[in-house]
Amino acid sequence: MKKKLQNFGVMGSIVLLGLGFIVTFFYIYLQAMGLTWQFDDYINLKDLSNASSVQGLNNFIFGGVAGPTGRPISLLTFLANYNDWMNNHPWGFVKTTLIWHLLNACLIFLLVFNIAKIYINNTNQSYIFALMVAMVWVILPIHASANLIPIQRMTHVSAFFMLSTLLGYVYFRTYLSSKQSPILNLILVIGWVVIGTILAVYSKENGAVVVTMLALLELYFLKRITYPAYPKLWTLGIYLALLIVPLFMLLYLVKNWAGINHHFEFYRDRSLADHLATQIIILWEYLKQIILPRAALLGPFHDGHIVYHWTMWQPYVALIAWLVAIFVGWKYKAYRLGKFLLFALVWYFAAHQIESSIIPLELYFEHRNYLASLGWVVLIAVLFAEIYKKYQGLSPWHILGGIYILYLLFNLQQITSLWGxxxxxxxxxxxxxxxxxxxxxxxxxxxxxxxxxxxxxxxxxxxxxLHPKNISLEMQVFSETCEKNSSQQNINQLNSLKKNVAKISLPADITVNIASLGENIRQKKCAGVTLKNYLNFLMVAAQVPKIKQNANVMHHVNYETALTYQEMDNTEAYLTYATRAFYNYPSLSIAEKIALTYFKQANNEKTLAWIKEALQYAPSNANGDAWRKSLKSLAETIKSIESQRSKVDNTPHEK
Known part of the structure; x- marks a missing residue:
């Protein structure tokens, strides 16, 4: 009875502490209420405004552009914020994301508790340890940008399914008995893991690393529990889970070697080798911000990060430091801190194996540490647990732990108040x-x-x-000032753009402001700049190797050229360049405009032939249905008109 009362008291204390912590958490994040939209929000959420219709809903959920899967499950969660989108209210999105963040913290608490109780005989201590891990993880300042950028909810949704998969697996391993049907146990666990992984991947592709994480939990913490089915087969499956993502990445690298290097050179302005050299250093930078964050250096913008090369000393120092850390963890793995240091390292690398390796992504994003940070938080919790065991009662070390929590809260508050x-x-x-x-x-x-x-x-x-290789901002300046500039100033500005476009480092930069600049020139708002001047600039841009080799960028350049020829009443040139733009990057709107241009020329044969051609490029997702419905409707209309004309032509006329 006394023990039950004691347990009840501990649980009551944990609940009260948890509630107080949640209040503090929301109080800190409420200071960011005045935040604005961020750079990737519009392109991913723009179709949410059409989600009130069935077709619009399908297009939004299944027409995502954030990754190869389209991330439909994550997009589905944004429907809860339809009114926030229509009312231009980004904070509404953030409030929902914070709930996801707390849900993930609850899953972490349950995951750590179920593992801790295997090693800690005292249930109350397991609760306290799990609570400490969850509390420290949820307030890490490095998570602030993922919480405060609306579109980064995708990270949270994927993590939710990853953590659910891990928690379910640990639960099954703990409670499934080998005395039950082995085949049923095996099917149950495999089914759970496969479904959880698919849901995680279709929320965000990095969810695939959950299988590696699962293997690490098994090898580090669950080996002492008897396998509930076919021990040799189960062991083989664990090692397969451990290696499947690295092997897939290696296969992807070998199979797409030329394409990956081409993408790095023409899309990212660095080589694969430079990317890897920089990532080795960035992983240390992430770690510093996880453990000892500095609020001023945390934020959404790291696109200007320095690129390191193997001719520089920094990558070698970073690599050696990682190898030393791994060696220390391995050498002292028999000790608790050594074991958890090694676990934190391999968990960290496992979480980063897709986003921070060979894939031609941007160099630096804080949200990549959302689950990668968990291993380090566990290590911190173990460190303070060891201190607690050694120093019973209040000691300077316990005070240091409290100071550390306050340090994290202070930095988080500094970040959220800044975003507000x-x-x-x-x-x-x-x-x-x-x-x-x-x-x-x-x-x-x-x-x-x-x-x-x-x-x-x-x-x-x-x-x-200061950055002549980045012409996007120069184009924006030209677009916004040309109406007030003199003719000579505008001509000089266009000549400067023509000169700097050859130096362009990131070709996608040209796509950001080219449409608004072209529109101003076509509307004759830029004194002194003729349509021929602008065409000349576009022709020069089209011959720059980095632009020429980038189909997405050429799509914009060719379409701008088409619109300019259209303004000059040169229909044939318009059709030529609009068609090129379509083949660069197939678009329903351009396909329809080309078809309508042929139709206006009364060339129904070419119109129908073009519609048939364009339909071959319809995407395979739900947007493809919109393509087929729209273009087939247009074709049917034209056929109907032709039929009506034929009837009129064949009708006998009265004399």
Whole structure:
């Protein structure tokens, strides 16, 4: 009875502590209420406004562009914020994301508790240890950007299914008995893992690493529990799970070697070797921000991160440091801290094996540490648990633990309060990330919104002058100032663009502002710049190797060329370049415009032939249904018109 009362008291204390912590958590994040949309929000969420119809709903959920899977499960969760999107209310998205974040913390608590109780005979101590891990993890400042960027909910949704998969597996391993039907046990576990992995991957592709994480939990913590079915087969499955993602990555590298290197060179302006050299250093930078964060250096903009090369000393030092850390963990794995150091390292690398390795992604994103940080949090909790065992009662070491929690909360509060003041945040991010074009663009946008138009232009112009390889901001300056400039100033600006486009480092930069610039020139808002001048610039851009080799960018250049020829009443040239733009990157809107142009020429044969051709490029997802429905409807309309004309032509006329 006494033990039950004691357990009840501990559980009551944990519940009260948890509730108090949740209140503190929301109080800190409420300070970010004034935040704005971020760079990837619009492109991923723009179709949410059409989700009120069945077709629009299908297009939104199954027409995602964030990754190869389209991430439909994550997109499905955004339907809860339909009204927030229609009312331009990003904080509504963030509130929902914070709930997902807390749900994930609960899963971490249950996961750690179910593993801890295998090793800790005292259930109350297992609860306390699991609670400490969950509390420290949920307030890590490095998670702030994932929580505060609306579209990054995809990270949370994928993590939810990953953690659910791991928790279910640990539960099955703990409670399934080998005395039950072995085949049923095997089917149950495999089914759970496969379904959980699929849900995680279709929320975000990085969810595939859950199988590696599962194998690590098995090898580190569950080996002492008897396998519930076919021990040799189960062991083989665990090692297969451990190796399947690395082997797939290796196979992908070998099979797509040329394409990967081409993508790095023409899309990312660095080689695969440089990417790997930089990632080795960035992994240390992430780790520093996980354990000892600095609020000023945490934020959404790291696109100006320095690229390291193997001719520099830093990658070698970083690599040696990682090898030393692994050696220390391995050498002292018989000791608790050594074992958990090694676990934190391999868990960290497992979580980063897709996003921070050979895939041609951007260099640095804080949200990649959402689950990668968990191993380090467990190590921190183990460290303080060891201190607690050694020093009974209150000691300076326990005070240090409290100070560490306060340090994390203070940095988190600094970050959230900054995000709640967009202009100040933009100034801070631009100051600490001076080579980030996104930071410069956000600062310029904030100045413009506050009515400081000249300051906005100055920010863009200064960045463009210091970074001539990034012409996006120079194009934006030209687009926003050409209406007030003299003819000579505009001609000089266009000539500067023509010169700098040959130096372009990231060809996708040209796509950001080319449409608005072209529109201004076609509407004759830029004095002194003729359509022929603009065409000349587009022709020069089209011959730049990095642009020429990039189909997505050529899509924009060719379509701008088509629109300019259309403005010059050159229909044949318009059709030529619009068709090229379509083949660069098939688009329903362009397909329809080409078809309608042929139709206006009264060339129904070519119209129907083009529709038949365009239908071959319809995507395989739900957007393909929209393609087929729209283009087939257009074809049927044309056939109906032809039929009506035929009837009229064959009708006898009265004399």
């Amino acid at each position: 003041k967009p202009l100040l945040a933009a100034e801070m991010w631009s100051t600490y990330q001076p080579d980030s074009p996104r930071a410069a663009q956000m600062l310029a946008a904030q100045y413009k919104q506050e009515g400081f138009r000249e300051a906005s232009i100055e920010v863009l112009n200064d960045f463009a002058q």
